[in-house]
Amino acid sequence: MLVRGKGIGCMWYGIGNTGLPNPAAAFVKVHIDGSVTVLAGCADIGQGSDTVLSQIVAETLGVTFDKVYIKSGDTEATPEGGATSASRQTYISGNACHFAALEAKENIVKVASEILKCDEEEVVLINNTAYKNGCEDKTITYKEIMLGLKSRGLLAIGKGQFNPSASALVENMQGIPYATYAFATHIAEVEVNTETGEVTVLKIVAAHDVGKAINKKNVEGQIEGGCLMGMGFALSEKLIINNGHMKNPDFNSYIIQTAQDMPEIYPIIVEEESGEGPFGAKGVGEPALIPAAPAIINAIYDAIGIRFTHLPLTADVVLDAIKKKEETK
Amino acid sequence: MKEFKYYSPKSLNEIFKIFEAEKGETCLIAGGTDVMLEINSKKVNPDVVINLKSIDEINYIKEDNEFIRIGAGTTFTKLSSDAVILNSARALAQACSKVGSTQIRNLGTIGGNIVTGSACGDSVSALVALDAILVIQSPKGKREITLTDFYSPGQKSVCDGCYHNTPGIGKDEVLVEVYFKKAEKNEFSAFRKLGKRKALAKSILTVGMSIEFDDDKKVKNARISLGAVGKHPYRVTSAENIIDGKKLSDETIEDCLNEISNIVIANIGSRASCPFKKESVKGVAREVFASIIEQSSL
Numbered sequence: 001m002l003v004r005g006k007g008i009g010c011m012w013y014g015i016g017n018t019g020l021p022n023p024a025a026a027f028v029k030v031h032i033d034g035s036v037t038v039l040a041g042c043a044d045i046g047q048g049s050d051t052v053l054s055q056i057v058a059e060t061l062g063v064t065f066d067k068v069y070i071k072s073g074d075t076e077a078t079p080e081g082g083a084t085s086a087s088r089q090t091y092i093s094g095n096a097c098h099f100a101a102l103e104a105k106e107n108i109v110k111v112a113s114e115i116l117k118c119d120e121e122e123v124v125l126i127n128n129t130a131y132k133n134g135c136e137d138k139t140i141t142y143k144e145i146m147l148g149l150k151s152r153g154l155l156a157i158g159k160g161q162f163n164p165s166a167s168a169l170v171e172n173m174q175g176i177p178y179a180t181y182a183f184a185t186h187i188a189e190v191e192v193n194t195e196t197g198e199v200t201v202l203k204i205v206a207a208h209d210v211g212k213a214i215n216k217k218n219v220e221g222q223i224e225g226g227c228l229m230g231m232g233f234a235l236s237e238k239l240i241i242n243n244g245h246m247k248n249p250d251f252n253s254y255i256i257q258t259a260q261d262m263p264e265i266y267p268i269i270v271e272e273e274s275g276e277g278p279f280g281a282k283g284v285g286e287p288a289l290i291p292a293a294p295a296i297i298n299a300i301y302d303a304i305g306i307r308f309t310h311l312p313l314t315a316d317v318v319l320d321a322i323k324k325k326e327e328t329k
Numbered sequence: 330m331k332e333f334k335y336y337s338p339k340s341l342n343e344i345f346k347i348f349e350a351e352k353g354e355t356c357l358i359a360g361g362t363d364v365m366l367e368i369n370s371k372k373v374n375p376d377v378v379i380n381l382k383s384i385d386e387i388n389y390i391k392e393d394n395e396f397i398r399i400g401a402g403t404t405f406t407k408l409s410s411d412a413v414i415l416n417s418a419r420a421l422a423q424a425c426s427k428v429g430s431t432q433i434r435n436l437g438t439i440g441g442n443i444v445t446g447s448a449c450g451d452s453v454s455a456l457v458a459l460d461a462i463l464v465i466q467s468p469k470g471k472r473e474i475t476l477t478d479f480y481s482p483g484q485k486s487v488c489d490g491c492y493h494n495t496p497g498i499g500k501d502e503v504l505v506e507v508y509f510k511k512a513e514k515n516e517f518s519a520f521r522k523l524g525k526r527k528a529l530a531k532s533i534l535t536v537g538m539s540i541e542f543d544d545d546k547k548v549k550n551a552r553i554s555l556g557a558v559g560k561h562p563y564r565v566t567s568a569e570n571i572i573d574g575k576k577l578s579d580e581t582i583e584d585c586l587n588e589i590s591n592i593v594i595a596n597i598g599s600r601a602s603c604p605f606k607k608e609s610v611k612g613v614a615r616e617v618f619a620s621i622i623e624q625s626s627l
Contacts, residue, residue, distance in 0.1 A: 195612025196523055197605070236525060252531075260527035314525065315533070316605035323608060 001194045004202070007298025009186045009291035014178030015283040016088040016164045023163035024093040025079035028057055028100040030108065030156035034128055034142030036061060036068045038100070041081020042093035043073035047285060048218045049089045053097045055214050056278050060101035061108070062125025063142060079159075087283030088164075090214060091180065094278035095162035103158025111148040115140055164276065180274040182287040183209040186227070188263075188295035192303045197319025201231055201261075201296060207268035211282035216269060223267040223288045230292020232257045238312050330368055337380040341387070341503060344379060345468040348501045351377045357503065358382075359402055360436035362429065363445045387440070387505050390414060398508040401440025405452065406431075408439060417511045419624070420518035420537045424455035427522045430529045440504045446480065446561060449532040454556030455520045456507060457564055458537030464506035465498060476507070480561035516541035516550070519620035521613050532557045534606050536589075536614045540572075540621050548572045553614070555589070558606055559596040565589055582618050586611040 016022055027039040038057050044050040054068040071077055081093050105125070113120045118132040129139040149156060164179035189203040204227045213219045236255040240247040248254045273280025297308050306321045334351065338344050348355065353376025358364045360382075367373045381387065387402040390411050397417060399408070408414050409426035428434050428442075428451045442450045443463065453476070461476045479497040498504060512518060518539035524530030535556035543549040551569040556562035568588040575581045593607045 193612060195615060196609040198523070251529075255525045255530075258526055258528040315523070315609065316602075319605060319608055 002191050003194060003303045004189060004191050005299045005301065005303025006187060006189050007295045007300070007302055009188070009294030009296075009298060011184050011287060011290040011294075013087065013182045013184075013283075013287045013290060015086065015091050015180050015182055016166060016178055017082075017086050019166055019169045019175055019177040021163050021166075022082050022086070022088065022092065023161055024081045024089070024096045025159065025161040026053070026081075026093065026096040026100040027079060028061075028097065028104045028158045028160070030061065030063075030104050030142075030146065032143075032146045032150060034063060034067060034146055036063060036101075036104075038068060038070040038072075038097060039078045040070060040072045040093055040097055041075075041078045042089045043081065043084045045084050047084070047089075047222065048215065049084065049093065051218060052090050052214045053093060056094050056097050057101045059279065060098055061105055062130070063128050067128065079161075087182065087285040087287060089283075090281050091211075091274075091277045091283050092162055092164060094214070094281055095276070096160040098278040099160030099162060100158040101160070103160065104156045105158070107149055107154045107156050108142075108145055111152065111154065112140070112145045115145065115148055179276055180211070180282050182211075182282045182284065183270075183272075184287045184291050186230075186291035186295040188292065188299045190296060190299040190303060192300060192318065193315075194304065194322055195319075197315035197317070197322065199235055199296075199300060199313060199315070199318060201235075201263040201299075203264045203266070204292065204295065205266045205268065206288070206291070207270055208284055208287060209270040209272045209282070210284045211274040211277050212271050212280035213269050214279065214281050219269055219284055220267045222284045224262075224265045226285075226288020226290075227265050227292050228257050228262060229289045231261065231263075231296065232312075233289070234293035234296040234311055234313060236312050236314060238314065330371070331374055333375050334377045335380070336377065337383050339383050339385075341384060341466060341505065344381075344384070344503060345501070347377070347379055348468070353377055355379060355500070357444075359438040359441040360404065360433075362433050362437045363441060363447070381438075381440075381503075387503075392417075392511065393508075395511055396508050397511050398506055399439055400506055401443070401504045402438050403440075405434035405437050405439070405442075408452070409434065418455075418459055418509065418518060420455040420458055420520040420539060421452065423520040424451045424522070424535070424537065427451055427520075427524075439507060443476070443479070443507065444498060444504050448560055448562075449535070449557035450562065451520075451522060451532055451535060451556065454532075454535040454554050454562040455518075455537040456509070457554035457556075457562045458518060458520070458539045458552045459509040460539075460552055461507050461509040463497075463504055464508065465502050466505045467499065467502040471505075477564060480563070512539070513541050515543070515625070517621045517624040519617045519624070521617050521620070523609055523613050533602075534558050534593075534610055534613060535562070536610065536617045537562070538614075538617045538621060540577075540625075542625055545576075546625070547574055547576050549574075553585075553589070555593065555610065558593050558610070565592045568592060577618065577622055582615065585618075586614055589614050 029037050054070050058065045058068050109123045112123045112130040116132045122133045128142045131139045167176045169175040187205045191200045206223050274282045355377040356375035387400040389400040405425040405428045414422045442452045520537045522535045523533045537554040539552045541550040571585045590607045
């Protein structure tokens with residue numbers, strides 16, 4: 001028999017290293033042609049930080065994304081970025097890039113105000129142009145501003161660094177372990193085959209407070225990937241250790257979920273801006289994984305009335321529990 | 330991996346000449362989805378590897394009066410989408426569509442699945458339910474053997490589970506064809522696999538079934554096969570006998586499922602997987618019954 005159930009999983013998660021300093025830094029230089037180079041220590045391991053950091057710099061300077069070149073994670077050329085871990089890079093390296101861009105922007109705004117004959121506060125930088133606030137039809141190009149810098153003997157460079165305002169925990173674990181937190185709720189719908197023990201995840205609705213989605217598609221991708229990992233955690237990924245050796249160190253025996261196992265996923269992005277992050281952004285990397293497994297096991301409970309306290313719930317585990325429940329009736 | 334000689338003949342005649350000329354350990358390779366792994370892990374150490382991929386005369390699906398004939402070199406991809414197979418041997422199409430992944434199905438062949446002799450060969454389980462017959466050729470000529478006899482338990486000592494030296498095939502022989510009877514007007518087949526995930530999964534168990542009904546909707550002829558619950562896929566005749574001559578009522582099916590479960594216990598009772606397989610086989614087989622009843626009522 002196929003029975004369906006729905007379950008909810010919630011989480012909150014601290015962004016950055018726990019109660020420890022974990023700074024990151026970046027350098028920004030705007031070139032004579034209005035293009036930009038960013039040097040950031042942040043290692044892009046596929047999560048898309050190069051894209052997000054470039055977007056932050058572009059937005060801060062008022063240039064388009066295509067003008068920004070980023071060199072990242074190269075210890076010969078880039079400053080300290082800290083680990084790509086703890087869901088911290090958008091938040092911490094993002095801030096470092098934002099601050100570096102702000103510093104580089106100072107001379108640009110100064111010169112632009114001189115050319116536009118207005119106060120610095122009135123200068124609007126957008127789409128590789130500048131204008132006096134309210135005079136959108138009288139624009140000057142970034143290139144003109146940069147030539148203005150050149151003739152004045154100025155450069156547009158900036159350094160930025162950021163360390164979240166967390167503090168070490170005292171003896172009784174009191175303190176401020178994280179400067180900001182991410183929140184999420186997943187709702188999963190599953191179908192349990194009560195005769196074979198197979199669990200199929202049909203749908204996951206995944207709502208994530210990410211502060212500010214710097215790149216919406218990227219955030220959705222992280223959420224969908226996290227759901228897949230959460231399904232593996234809940235249903236199939238079993239680490240078998242014997243005498244300190246992993247007994248199933250390959251994808252033939254360590255069963256991760258495949259594209260064919262993926263359910264319908266509906267990511268919902270919530271933007272409750274964080275006070276400290278770049279444009280209010282927080283992190284989403286690990287949070288995307290966390291509520292999926294609890295939502296799935298709650299949905300299984302809803303379907304068959306059995307509480308599981310060990311993972312993964314492979315078909316044999318589920319069927320065994322169903323049979324035991326039938327016997328005790 | 331040790332060095333080996335490699336041949337890619339274009340015809341069966343060429344192969345037999347190579348057999349004659351080469352005296353060392355020979356290994357035939359078709360899709361290579363098993364052989365490559367075995368060579369890399371040194372489970373087989375051939376002196377000569379002969380690729381069957383370029384031999385067009387063993388790559389076909391054809392209708393021949395009441396039979397469907399399949400060349401041993403036919404891929405799973407081709408079998409799972411072929412109109413003849415889909416219409417007259419649905420269990421085989423379903424089984425082939427569940428093998429490994431798209432890439433494996435594009436390479437892997439039905440002949441390879443049979444000769445590799447894995448306990449969990451998906452297409453083999455379906456073929457057992459279709460009462461398939463193998464055509465094996467050597468320089469001396471052709472001979473035929475039923476798939477069940479090919480994995481004859483009497484020759485257990487020669488057959489070591491998943492590896493080569495499968496009983497029933499000699500050193501100078503090549504499996505060239507597998508054939509079976511086309512489904513009769515009131516005959517339907519189905520297959521279901523239980524795996525650890527939906528793709529790229531080795532079978533935990535498989536059930537293949539082919540049932541012919543008479544005009545009163547009573548079972549005229551039933552063949553049920555199990556895979557991955559023994560050394561090779563096999564028929565479960567005592568369970569078939571339970572439904573023989575009867576209508577497929579819930580009770581009859583239940584009796585049949587219990588017998589199937591007992592057969593699983595008899596075959597793998599001492600294994601750790603038995604408690605799970607003896608139960609889940611009932612659920613899987615019930616779904617196969619449901620699929621057949623659905624087809625028969627259309």
